[in-house]
Amino acid sequence: MNKSCLILECQKQILRVELTSIYYMQYQEGITTIHRQGDKQLLSCQALKDLQQQLSGSFVRINRNIIINLSYLSAYKKNSRTVLLEDGSQFSVSRRNIGPLLDKIMGMN
Numbered sequence: 001m002n003k004s005c006l007i008l009e010c011q012k013q014i015l016r017v018e019l020t021s022i023y024y025m026q027y028q029e030g031i032t033t034i035h036r037q038g039d040k041q042l043l044s045c046q047a048l049k050d051l052q053q054q055l056s057g058s059f060v061r062i063n064r065n066i067i068i069n070l071s072y073l074s075a076y077k078k079n080s081r082t083v084l085l086e087d088g089s090q091f092s093v094s095r096r097n098i099g100p101l102l103d104k105i106m107g108m109n
Contacts, residue, residue: 002007002023003019003054003055004018004019004020004056005017005018005019005059006018006022006034006048006049006051006054007054008034008042008044008056009044009045009046010043010044010101011096015042016062017034017036017042018062019056019058020071021036021040022034022035022036022059022069023035023036023037023068023069023085023086023087023089023106024066024067024068024069024072024089024091025051025066025067025083026065026066027046027047027048027064027065027066028065030045031043031045032044032045032046032047032048032051032078033096034107035047035089037086048065048067049053051067052067055067057104058070058071060100060104061095061097061100062083062091062092062093062094062101062103063075063091063092063093063094063096063097064094066091068083068091070084070104070105070108072085072086072087073085073086074086075100076093077103080092081093081095081098083101
């Protein structure tokens, strides 16, 4: 499997998206929104868990509805359990996902 792109299927289309262009993915009300560089967004009917299987190691799930690209991580705030991305987005990290997030952050050196 090619780990440099994500294949999205929705509304009778198949799209190929470069992983390096993705800031984060957010699932809400049955739709996954892929937030990309340049304020571009794509919508997909696929669940996060299905998309997560196609992602490279630079992506991590931080809560039930969000997967972030660690390449765009600006900060992790321990006291509030939040991540800040380069595009200004800020998300809460669930207790369950703090360990995997910190493992990946520390392993990026």
